Amino acid sequence: MIKEDILAKEFVRLTLGYYPSVRELLSKTYIKVITNYWGRPRRPFQYVGIYCSQEILSSVQDKKDVFEDIAYNMGLSPVVILNSSRLLKDPKSKLKQADPRLWFDLQLIEA
Numbered sequence: 001m002i003k004e005d006i007l008a009k010e011f012v013r014l015t016l017g018y019y020p021s022v023r024e025l026l027s028k029t030y031i032k033v034i035t036n037y038w039g040r041p042r043r044p045f046q047y048v049g050i051y052c053s054q055e056i057l058s059s060v061q062d063k064k065d066v067f068e069d070i071a072y073n074m075g076l077s078p079v080v081i082l083n084s085s086r087l088l089k090d091p092k093s094k095l096k097q098a099d100p101r102l103w104f105d106l107q108l109i110e111a
Helices: 004-018 020-027 054-062 064-073 084-089 100-110
Strands: 030-038 043-052 077-083
Touching (some): 004 020, 004 030, 004 043, 043 054, 043 084, 043 100, 054 064, 064 077
Parallel strands (some): 043 077
């Protein structure tokens, strides 16, 4: 299976190649390919997570069909758009301890 970070970079490259109008929007987001397991026997499936701030959440949701088109053609499950503002402000979140790199990148998006 291809590593998630390579898939995320390829997703961004393809998106910018086919839809250059979303370049500015993607520069304000964090793209991550997430692998999850489902069913019996447990089978992996991968989907694209787009982390964005509250200010651009509606703009990203407007372009969701563009992102899902690229994800579908890459063989990934549909796109999930996540509000990074809400995730960082959650007092019970263990994101900082579990994935410090993602936590730091989300801080940069919020700034």
